[in-house]
Amino acid sequence: MAVALIDDAMVSAHLDAKVANAAIEHALREYNTGTLRAPARLQSPLGEGSLVFTSGSFSRGYGFRAYGTFPTQSDDQLTVVWDRDGNLEGIVVGPELGRRRTGALGAAAAVRLTSAGQKLVVGVLGAGAQAFAQLWAISAVRSIEEIRSYRRDPVANVGFAERVQTELGLAAHPVKSPEAACKDVDLLIIATGASKPVIDDAWIRETCTIFTLGPKRRDASELPEVLYQRAKLITSDSIAQLAVEGSDSIVDPARVVPLSDLQPHSGWTAYEPEKETPMSGIQLYLSTGLAGTELFVVQALLARITKNE
Secondary structure (H helix, E strand, O other): OOOEEEOHHHHHHHOOHHHHHHHHHHHHHHHHHOOOEOOOOEEEEEOOEEEEEEEEEEOOEEEEEEEEOOOOOOOOEEEEEEEOOOOEEEEEEOOHHHHHHHHHHHHHHHHHHOOOOOEEEEEEEOOOHHHHHHHHHHOOOOEEEEEEEEOOOHHHHHHHHHHHHHHHOOOEEEOOOHHHHHOOOOEEEEOOOOOOOOOOHHHOOOOOEEEEOOOEEOOEEOOOHHHHHHOOEEEEOOHHHHHOOHHHEOOOHHHOEEHHHOOOOOOOOOOOOOOOOOOOOOEEEEOOOOOOHHHHHHHHHHHHHHHHO
């Protein structure tokens, strides 16, 4: 049996947001029912860095993702998936799959935390590849009226806005301060990886939904701790990953609602919502990278590549 070897170019050519989002919805349903087994990531310390592994087993297969935390210029990753009979199906090399998987998890959060009829004003801090993947996936399931992006490098900030306009067809505007990206937005995406808060609590209105992709420890967080206290709802794709931090976690995992327990607001998935999430009050989505979800995306990508051949 031939094993597919997939690189970033093939991911970009064949994996659209609709396919990725549907694969993640499938993964969340399996996680909710216990079919997807997704333990917290494992780290193998190797001196100046570590090898990190996420693994998963689900109804149609099993596999893992591996990446390094060494001080290197490349952020290449390796994802491998087998079917349930033990046949190796595909190997994906490069960071693009992981970005789009994380983006699709953001889309799953968006359909649970924002209204289907709402035209979102979106603020973005840390306007890079991860933030772009969030917009790529979310714009497939929600209407975005305007994007206000901020990045410390003004040239890169302008380039991000231009890329969003060109590739996603969305109205994106670079702004000159973090405050300008935060004030009066419906959805705020923070993808800086910073170890200190990058926003002020006073900038956030009571109806804001916030996605944080960076660390979530007391000694390292993109958000000030007071926002965790103000939040009416806190959800995460992997509470098991949050729990690894133990007492160092900036939020008590017992307070966090699993993303897979929430129902979508719209009917774009195959099932109808049983109830809607309250829309009043600050809502936080803590993106932690639910293990195994990338395997669903790989299988969906393989099916798309086969169809297109």
